[in-house]
Amino acid sequence: MRDILTICKKEIRSAFSDKVILAQIVLVPFIIVFGYAMLMAAMTDGAMTDEDTQFDGYYVNAPAEMESVFKAMGFQETSASEVDSIRKDITAKTKDILLVFPEDFKIVPNADEGSFSDVEMWYNSSSTDSLNASSTVREVLSGFQPVAFTINADTNTKYDLGDENFMMRRFLGTLLPVMLMVGIFSVMMNLAAECIAGDKERGFLNTMLISPVKRSHIAFGKSLFLFVAVTIGGISAFIGLVTSLPRMASIFGAEGSTFSYSAGTYIQLFFVTVTSVFAFAGFLLLISAVSKSVKQATTLSPIVMMVLMLAGMLTMQDSVNKAVEKLGLVNAAIPGWNGINAMKKIVELDCPSEFVLVTCLVNVAFAVICALIIGKMFENEKIVNV
């Protein structure tokens, strides 16, 4: 145990005395997760505010009660003589929309067919702005149309019996695991590759191998270091997650909704994150141990990540998701995959605690098994760089 700690401490000292590596472990996961979340939020927000921006619109003969509404949307009054030139501009996408009201425009509730006043709305469906303008205008105009009957008129009653935050949870559930993985994975990959393959490549491992330390203990010392480092990275990413969740929730407006996660949810999320990171680290170390160089290790490693990301994406699809759900606890027994699944379920508030428990146990067991295998590999001559 003493030798394991000696090696672990040396690795920690090396890593933490290097500012770049220290930043990689402590800051990068937070920055990636937090930054990614903020970016998503900003993008989604932008898309939403875009819809009620001003339009480059024009109207002819609008009745007085509508003029103020159109003016507020940035419309300008124009005369019938301008109609042709404006239509050309709309075709050229330099103007968005043109409304031409008949001179004797009337709102008639119960007119016979054919005697309605017709408003001509010229727009260009191949321009996004113009298309948006047309749908907005349609909505505005229908507000002036007579009503035959109403649906759900009582604004105080919640007619939608579903969970109003479901969509958001669904969205976060697919996004968060991916964010976390991206946040920690690259850091883990570099650390793991350097840890064994790096020392092997540079011949320093040989020097340790002829010391009286049990070779497996060298492997355990290095594994222990990586587990410590990725735990810190995992916590960093987790903090990024927790601090960005409120902002993420607000994207959906979740107007006045009671969106919040309980402390229990966060605790579950925390354990799943950290133990998943262990499982990854164990696997990456295995790759590092079989690789001859850092380059080889970092080329092989992303394959794992790709497979998991792809699997994560697939579950966005309902049919795949249902098939996966049927497997139940089997999902919790597959290292790596179980983390993605558990995070998704936790965020969707649909995760049985035994799923979390199995996930955590399986991941820790997997990490330990990886370390044991690496210990065995160190007994083999292949670990020597000659």
Place this chain on the structure above:
Amino acid sequence: MHILRAENLVKSFPLSEKQRKALDTKDKRKVAVGGISFEAKSGEVFGILGPNGAGKTTTMRMLSTLIKPDSGDVFYDDRSIKDHPESIRSEFAFLTTDLKLDEKSTANEMFDFFAGLYHLTKEQAEQRKKELFDRFAVNSFADTKIKKLSQGMRQKVSLIISVIHDPNFIIFYEPTNGLDIIAAREVRDFIINMKNEGKCLIISTHLFDLVEKVCDRAAFIMDGKIVANDTLENLMNGRSLEDSFYEIYTANMEKEG
């Protein structure tokens, strides 16, 4: 009295298709060391000499447990490397270009790290560090990262680390590699010093000057086999070591045809 005994060491490496063509052979494996036996005793320096590719490095790697022999065995005071690799590793010093230091650490940090791995007490480590750092004039760069050191400086640190635990068996491969004449002389004195302390030393080098000055006995290896093993005096037989080496070399080349 300490004895290192190599018994019929054999090691072969797989040959790739390309290598087979280049060597014009059908053999699947290249025999790097083909049955080497010798004995080195305490109080003497045993030299392992031979042309390039003779199998010196491979032999020394086996002595140091870095690689395992296909067959044969090495005994350190009658203890086989097969039975107790870990405890035997604490009894020898091994210095070769195969063993590198951690580029990101300083000599001081390296020393402390290996002092820990060799289970030296704090006092032992401090004393040993002072002794060796003074002897090889390392103090001026003891806190500089290894990657910023010159080749000779690194060699000095490597040498120091290799003997950190003051073991009874010393195996040095080109110990003066890259050293200036002052440092090389210091290493030579160090070697003779250790011999006089009753340690068992094995040295392999192409520098015959060093061999003549420190070795008592030597083995000539050619093509993985020992072709001569005698006291230096007998080997030289009144000639220079270089001349006798050349003679043995050509004689054996003729024998093989």
